[in-house]
Amino acid sequence: MFNCWPGSGLYLTFLCRSAVYGGVHRMNPQLRRVTLKALLERARAFRTRVDFDSGEFRKLAEGQYPEALFITCSDSRVIPAMITAARPGEIFELRNAGNIVPPYGRPGASGEAATIEYALEVLGVQDIVVCGHSHCGAMGALKSGDDLSVLPGVDAWLRIARPELTSVLRTAPDDPSLPEVSQGNVVNQLAALRSYPVVRQRLDSGRLRLHGWYYEVDTGFVYELGDDGDFRVHAA
Numbered sequence: 001m002f003n004c005w006p007g008s009g010l011y012l013t014f015l016c017r018s019a020v021y022g023g024v025h026r027m028n029p030q031l032r033r034v035t036l037k038a039l040l041e042r043a044r045a046f047r048t049r050v051d052f053d054s055g056e057f058r059k060l061a062e063g064q065y066p067e068a069l070f071i072t073c074s075d076s077r078v079i080p081a082m083i084t085a086a087r088p089g090e091i092f093e094l095r096n097a098g099n100i101v102p103p104y105g106r107p108g109a110s111g112e113a114a115t116i117e118y119a120l121e122v123l124g125v126q127d128i129v130v131c132g133h134s135h136c137g138a139m140g141a142l143k144s145g146d147d148l149s150v151l152p153g154v155d156a157w158l159r160i161a162r163p164e165l166t167s168v169l170r171t172a173p174d175d176p177s178l179p180e181v182s183q184g185n186v187v188n189q190l191a192a193l194r195s196y197p198v199v200r201q202r203l204d205s206g207r208l209r210l211h212g213w214y215y216e217v218d219t220g221f222v223y224e225l226g227d228d229g230d231f232r233v234h235a236a
C-alpha cells in the first residue's frame with residue numbers, strides 16, 4: 001500500500017502513486033523525509049545566507065511588482081523560484097493540487113479566483129504561466145481512476161479537472177511521468193482562465209499573455225506550449 005513511484009525523489013508530497021496506477025499512496029518509506037528541525041535550523045540561519053546589506057530586502061517593504069502570475073501544483077519538487085531563478089518580488093504564485101483553475105463563477109469562496117483577480121487588478125501582472133509537471137500525483141490519481149473516498153477533499157477538487165481530461169485520460173499511455181495528461185491539463189486550465197472576465201478583457205485589449213509550461217522533475221527540462229498546441233523544449 002505505502003509504496004510509490006520509484007525514484008520520484010519525493011519527500012513531502014501529499015499524493016503519490018504506484019508505478020502501475022495501483023492506487024493512491026502517501027509515501028515511499030525508502031525516501032527519507034526532511035525533519036522539521038532541519039527546516040527550522042535553516043530558517044534560523046536564513047539571514048546568514050542572504051545579503052541583507054545589499055538593500056534588496058529592505059526595498060521589498062515598499063511593495064511588490066511581480067512580472068508574472070505563476071500557477072502550478074503544490075508538489076514539493078516543483079519550485080518556481082528555483083526554475084526561473086526569480087528573486088523575491090518577481091513572481092506571484094498560485095499553487096494547488098494539480099494546478100487547477102476552477103471555472104469562473106463557481107459558488108463559494110475561491111482562493112484561486114481571489115488570487116487571479118488580485119494579480120491582474122491590483123498588481124497589474126501581464127503574464128500568467130500555468131505550469132504542470134511530470135510524475136504529478138494529482139494527474140496520476142485521475143489517470144488511475146483511484147477510489148478517493150478516503151480523501152473527499154482531493155476527490156472533490158480533482159473532479160473539477162476530470163471532465164475536460166476525459167479523452168486524454170482514455171488514450172494516454174501508462175507512462176509514470178504522465179506527460180500527455182499533465183500537458184492536456186495545462187491546456188484545459190488555460191481555457192479555464194479565459195472564463196474569467198478579468199482575464200478575457202485583458203486578453204482582448206492585448207494587456208495579458210497566457211503561457212503553458214510543463215516541467216520535468218527528473219530532468220529539469222521546461223517544455224513550452226506553442227501556437228501549434230505542442231509542448232517543446234527550447235534551447236537556453
Ligand SMILES: [Zn+2]
Pocket residue numbers: 073074075097098099133135136137138139
Ligand atoms: Zn502535481
